[in-house]
Amino acid sequence: MTHQTESSVLDALAEEISAEGWELTTAPVRVDVGVNKATWRVGDSWLTCVPDTHEETMDRLRSLCAAVAEQAGETFEVPSFLPSRTGDFTPRVGGYAWSLTAHLGGRQPQASSxxxxxxxxxxxxxxxxxxxxxxxxxxxxxxxxxxxxxxxxxxxxxxxxxxxxxxxxxxxxxxxxxxxxxxxxxxxxxxxxxxxxxxxxxxxxxxxxxxxxxxxxxxxxxxxxxxxxxxxxxxxxxxxxxxxxxxxxxxxxxxxxxxxxxxxxxxxxxxxxxxxxxxxxxxxxxxxxxxxxxxxxxxxxxxxxxxxxxxxxxxxxxxxx
Known part of the structure; x- marks a missing residue:
């Protein structure tokens, strides 16, 4: 997932899945492409993909975030996963499992402060x-x-x-x-x-x-x-x-x-x-x-x-x- 040619392919897939899977009209803007994960900002949401062989890890991440959110109540916000139009949280397209999470508000802490x-x-x-x-x-x-x-x-x-x-x-x-x-x-x-x-x-x-x-x-x-x-x-x-x-x-x-x-x-x-x-x-x-x-x-x-x-x-x- 680190090669430039594959990044462009991923960008095309991201545009396809965001429009067809979640019916989003804003174009995805790539934020990061790593070895096993890529992320895009799509309006007020974050789109992520992993190779479909890592789908279980994404499912574990969603389960953990749901458990933390329930335990935390209003104390902390954690990423909330949004279902696609078919109700699937991790649709698979192009050999990748995709997920969409809501944006978390607030500011990043300053290390110098x-x-x-x-x-x-x-x-x-x-x-x-x-x-x-x-x-x-x-x-x-x-x-x-x-x-x-x-x-x-x-x-x-x-x-x-x-x-x-x-x-x-x-x-x-x-x-x-x-x-x-x-x-x-x-x-x-x-x-x-x-x-x-x-x-x-x-x-x-x-x-x-x-x-x-x-x-x-x-x-x-x-x-x-x-x-x-x-x-x-x-x-x-x-x-x-x-x-x-x-x-x-x-x-x-x-x-x-x-x-x-x-x-x-x-x-x-x-x-x-x-x-x-x-x-x-x-x-x-x-x-x-x-x-x-x-x-x-x-x-x-x-x-x-x-x-x-x-x-x-x-x-x-x-x-x-």
Whole structure:
């Protein structure tokens, strides 16, 4: 689904299915075409397709979103799937399964805003309490952060990734540090988590003070440590906020998470979780590269990101240095 010629074919199919399947008159505007998923904006709705071999995943996603919406009531909005004119939620056209979801209002949080990131953290704590009561078999993905960390650590040695000796040394130091803390971090029970609460997938209300009102892209929802979601927020603060004092900002964000009823993670916990998340990136992007589905440069960028986080962790004297 990444080739330009196939993208044009998908655009034609999107126009056909939106008009005939959902009787929409607005032309679809492509937003993203990935390996196994493509998305278009169609007026106030979002059109998505996956290869029809992935239709079961789309059905699981719809079931999960319906369960979360019922549990959340008016607390959070999640994508609602709209039936086609025949009543089918995932019509199949051109070898793909298609779905249409309603637009979620609100604005994307700003990574540079402490107020926004504290709002994200307190909202995430509320979400985790809500998800704790839902059964794990609603998960869309069967992965978890510990498993993906192990997969990423094992993949580092694969010569086809072409990591340099220096890069492998960085990754080895990070692996040692993580394993020294893993037993303590995994004492917290696993539960259903969002899987990717990065800012593009979050929506805040327009009122002041801001409140987390919506969550998009539940494709990676899984049974995992809540630290996996918190690590994604930590990544936003450390790598994307542009803060001159990112550790202080992270401490404030974690305090907001704890004050809202979340696990009282320390800055060291969150940084270790972030390192685990970057090994997950090695597993994901490295695997895609080896299958011929992704670029090499994103694989090569992971050690430098890990080095940035590792320096912060080691400077704090976390055990396992």
């Amino acid at each position: 402490l107020a926004d990131m504290e709002t994200v953290a307190s909202g995430l704590a509320s979400l985790h309490r809500l998800l704790r009561d839902l059964p794990g078999d609603l998960a869309v993905s069967g992965e978890n952060s510990v498993k993906l960390f192990d997969e990423g650590a094992a993949l580092v040695a694969d010569p086809r990734l072409e990591y340099t000796t220096e890069q492998r040394d960085i990754l080895a130091r990070a692996e040692v540090l993580i394993r020294a803390r893993l037993d303590r971090l995994t004492r917290h029970p696993m539960q259903l988590v969002h899987g990717d609460p990065s800012n593009p997938n979050l929506r805040l209300g327009e009122a002041h003070p801001p409140v987390l009102t919506g969550l998009l892209d539940w494709d990676h929802a899984r049974v995992d440590l809540v630290l996996a979601d918190v690590a994604t927020v930590a990544q936003t603060v450390i790598l994307r906020s542009g803060s001159s004092a990112p550790l202080e900002m992270l401490g404030n964000v974690l305090a907001a998470y704890g004050d809202a009823g979340g696990v009282p993670f320390t800055v060291d916990d969150a940084l270790t979780g972030l390192l685990m998340a970057k090994f997950e990136s090695v597993a994901h992007h490295g695997g895609r590269y080896l299958r011929g589905e992704g670029p090499h440069d994103i694989v090569m960028s992971q050690p430098e990101k890990i080095r940035t986080v590792l320096r912060l962790v080691e400077d704090r004297g976390v055990p396992g240095r």
